[in-house]
Amino acid sequence: MQYRDWYFRGWRSRYGFRRSQNVDPTKPPILLIHGFGAAIDHWRGNIPALAENHTVYAIDLLGFGNSEKPPTRYSIHLWVEQVFQFWQKFIKVPMVIIGNSIGALVAAIAASHHPEIASGVVVISLPDIDAFNNLVPKALQPIERTVKAIVSAILVKPLFHLIRQPFTIRLVLKGIVYGDRRRVDNELVEIIAEPARDRQAAEAFLRLNRSINQPNYSPSLTQALEQLQAPLLILWGSSDRLIPPSEGKRLVKYAPNATLMYLEGMGHCAHDDNPERVNHEILTWLA
Template sequence: MPSLIEPTQPIAGFETNRIALRDGITTRVLDTGTPQGADPSAPPVVLVHGLAASIEIWRDILPTLAASYRVVAFDLPGFGHSDKPDVDYRALSFFVPMFHAFLDAAGIDKGHMVGSSLGASLLIRHGSRHPERYASAVCANPGGFGTHIHPFLRVPTIPGLGAVMSRPQRATNAFGVRIAVHKKAKRTRALVDEVDAFSRLPGAHRAFVRTLRGIATPLKVKEMDVFEREARQFEALEIPTRVVWGEQDRIFPVAQLETVQDYMPSARREVLPEVGHYPQIDAPDAFCTILLDHLHEAEQRLSHVRNKSR
């Protein structure tokens, strides 16, 4: 099936373009520009999606955020309309340096980072190493804070058979949408069509399987001790942070917020009822309210720091 989303098609009315990262890898980027009346020197809001997602996952919150802030979103390499190289898709050796390369290529010295799922975990890993790039962070339903992952995402990690058993099929992709999106009305045919189309792009399945195998085995989550050190280091850097979780998340259960409280006690924690793994889909208005409140507080803090340094 051909992709229903062309690489240059606007998303929520905003144009997309391509950008070169590193090692010959390019990806798609959306930049809303600075809205009229906003401070052009203010850090932009940078949106980082998760596993097997794309810029499109932010479409319902883009207009609201872009009314007050410059918003920049991109396809993580391996997903969406990015290049999908034949590499090991591991967090520290691939996603962290690729995200850093994206910030450099986009000319973003410092940003308000907003991550979802894998993208949220990526912010903690990257931010613990490069705190100078962070004005603030919002992590929505991040992985890494517990051993439970829905069995659906363990299947691809089975040696040998996993890649075959998880090959793109519409029924399988529809089930993936069902466990990730809590509200039935939000699990539209158009959303399933979009997920199914992206999963069939050349190299997409390979990236999906290798990313999961870098995270987990059929029986356990890998390198949890490493992520704990990164999260505690992120906490020590005093980056203004909120962690948002859908109460009905079936991918990473909301109980994992207890570990967030242990590793990152200063992070403000928010639980959204009747919301699954993607608050930007299940409850875009409520999620935007949290984001705008967080951004307002973070900007006030930045202004206070700038005034003190004068």
Template sequence: MTQAKFLQDRYVKIGSIKTRYWCAGDSGSPIVLLHGAGSSIEAWSRNIHALAQSHQVYAFDMVGSGLSDKPFANYSLEYQGQFLRDFINALKLQRAAFVGHSMGASLALKLTLESPEQVEKLVLVSTFGLGREISIASRLLAAFPLIVHLSQPSPRNVKLILQQNVYNLKSVPNEWIEMRSEAFKLPGRKQAFVSFLKSNINLLGVRRSVFRPIVSSLANVTVPTLIIWGKQDKIVPVAHAHIAARQIPNAHLHVFDQCGHWAQFEHPQEFNQLVVEFLTAAQQIDGAVV
């Protein structure tokens, strides 16, 4: 199992938002890693060093997440997508590959659709927003946000959350559970997470106004795209992976068995190899499925 390795925190101001980011690698083309909702750059701690062997890698805490500022705002995909644009502009990244997980994948996908000239290649991991279907827990939290506000950030509760995200809880080290418990205590985190839920999900699932524009535009994705999913994903069903693989013209699909919502964390060695090979390949074959 690839060990989690943390990097030195750096900070940059994106408008008025103090934003934490990591940077690794001093050669090759740039890669931007985008974490999921309620997560942070530590989600890439088993991947960033391997990717940095051949690329310049950037990962950052999205506004409202991790150690970045958490202003009172409507955390819609549009709001966070603009923040992503502002971040890559602040770091003067004119063109990069984007590797996104869950919410981060939907942001990378929207950026690709709106500004394809900025995206060299695209890796989508358990993408949020490819259909209405999402876990019952996500729908309940969106419909009844008081659950989030009343929840206590204890290791026990973190384990309950992780059981929904990973196939095998034993793959998550205790120090990671302790770290996530402390992260849940950060001021403003609950408010930002609730805002994301309410903006994008209701009791029926992902809001139609969120997923329909994305799904209806998949055929317009022009960059080479690698789609990665966990076969046992309890958050976003693997059926959504096949929707994207059928409609994106130059898409490759890889499904990990014995894997939940966090493929990059649960199968890091295989994930890293798969992504590096995809990013360094000279060209891709249209419609290939692996």
């Protein structure tokens, strides 16, 4: 992977690309979008296989990885615009967008709002923010947001200094995120820990937490799926402890051209839990 910086709205953004000598010019390029707290290198087990016949790009969303972490209002809208401008600048032909978790949500909405950019979309554990918010009765939502804002202002920064410690990262990944605990190695812990050491990271983390509780954090996922023109592959680890795998069965009904596949024993980051299986499923579907 070769790494470069470009500027989005004046902020430094990191991206990587890999173009092998065997790239088939008839095959679409691929863009990889990581999940919350992750970075480009979280695709460590996928890039080599995907790049055998496709040009592969990966980006660090603003606020994560080696991209800048400015004190701005973070939202799915912001990251969708980052993806769209990246496509306009570097890719310019229909691509396959592959995302995990928050990156999956960005991928689905970017492809729906800008249909010219996507020839296909692969989402791995797709979060529906509206569905989480609707668990709280509408009348109580303003109160809930106020309480969360107060708690966030007091606790999030001190909590962040604990969360970013390698031993905490390892504990959370092994206990909650991954199905195969053997995949939680020193390289993975460092992929997540390194960006958290940035001078701007604590403030960005506070703003990320604050923004996710705002009512207009994300466009409607179900509406985006209904309008999505590109074929969609939904992959879900059967052992995902962060988002119930049953969400896959609910969401697939909204997308007219979607395939849902459960991956036995894998967790929330199936692409890194078992890269060989996920690479096989993606490449088979693309073929």
